[in-house]
Amino acid sequence: MFRELFVAVSIAGAAVGLAPGALADPSNDYHDDPGRYPTDVPGMSYEAKLGAPCYSWERNVFGRGRGGEPLQCKWIPNQWPPVYTGFWTATYALYGVQDIGAPCPGPQSTAQAPDGRPLLCVGARGWQPTVLTGSGLHPA
Template sequence: MLREFVISAAVAGTALAMAPGAAADEPHGPFPGDPPGMSYEAYLSAPCYQWDRFAFGRGPGGEPLLCRWIPGQSPIGMDRPPEGVGFWVLSPKIYGVQAVGSPCPGSQAAAQSPDGLPMLCLGAAGWQPGSMHSGDWGNGNDFYPAG
């Protein structure tokens, strides 16, 4: 009986030792073209605290995100977000660090200025620091220059 117990304990111990360990998701990145200051621990709609400079991040699946303060968006159970809290939102494809006014690939493109400001591609105007906001009554989008 003791021999059977020892054998079964040894088999169970071997099985446990060979099983892959469960671990939290490892932060991933950097991806090619990621600008400096990226957060690799961002989650869509989760709170964030740095939306003025170095505001880009990547979600668990590598999706590009941007930390933004959004009027009227708040965590569940709150009427408004606490002072200094933003939220991770989806970002267009990120093209690394670019110079203000330099040519860009077209719409749906984001980049970071050398001093860390988020930028958007504005066609003939090239890369411009700023971000998109919902227009009046939630219709359309408006570009707000950084600064």
């Protein structure tokens, strides 16, 4: 009786122990093709990864990350690594190319101006160019 119980527990332990190895196959990992969205903008990076370095933080700053997450390349002052490196950070919902001052859908929305500058929705003022400070995105 004890022998059968020991064998059953051993088989169950082996099955549980080997299961995570089968699930760790990278080919079964989260599908990382961000695809294309109707609100995408010219110059968009489809290879962006949250927290990875980026080098275009003034114009054409938007990208798509894992699963299509909208990202923005931001340079943060007084930060290591060197001053010529920005980082991909999460951003608000992206609304394509918009004109400065045009009406916008509401707060927490971003867009890109025809000249490539990032825009932020500022209520009644509409889309306005942004500047990044230590406390976040603000109208320029």
